[in-house]
Amino acid sequence: MRQQYDTSTPPPAFSVADAFTLRTALDALGGVRGLDTLDVACGHGTTTRMLASGGARRTVGVDSCPERIRRARESGGEPGHGVEYVVADTVGLPALGPFDLATAVYLFNQAHDRTALHAMFRAVRANLRPGGRLLAIVPNPGAFPYADWEPYGISVVERAPGGDAPLLRARLETDPPIPFECREWAHADFAEAAADAGFATVTWQPTRTPPACAVRDETYWARYRTAPVGSLMNCMA
Known part of the structure; x- marks a missing residue:
């Protein structure tokens, strides 16, 4: 889901809200300056570049699609800017770390069964300090x-x-629309997989929306917050 909308112009509202949610969570934690960071299912590198621009000591973006990685590299950040890109599937993620922080935007809903879901969380946990x-x-x-x-x-x-x-x-409402499929896992399924992978705590944060503007006013965002697309999952190793 994330990979298809990385280059949307302008980005769809749900992804704007997700990016704002992630940025505000990172700010509340003190930012990423000096941290080693991993962006899993990085797509075209939007979040990867955000981590690098925030002062991360090392940032690695990983995606299973070589074409998406190629486009991420073309968008800037490698080499010499503290960013690396790696083609790898999350289930078979190699040892790339250790890292202080990992991000994943609409990765885990791509797991086709419970075995794959748990394997994804274990692979991320294995790369964290x-x-x-x-x-x-x-x-x-x-x-x-x-x-x-x-x-x-x-x-x-x-x-x-x-x-x-x-x-x-489902489909992304772009021009033309882009169809895609994913699994409707419950939040409890994600939490169970995280605990099985060795994460000590799992907490949840609802979507936060950016300030109103001429394009999307507060009425628009208030309506979105009644049934947002995503939530933020915070797992501590």
């Missing part, structure tokens, strides 16, 4: 068919039961 932190934006389950996310840049068109979690068929 003791006391390290994972900040992950994950989808909120149960919105379809009750919430209409189309005004915010994404539509769920079908929920197909089966497997370890329902399969959601």
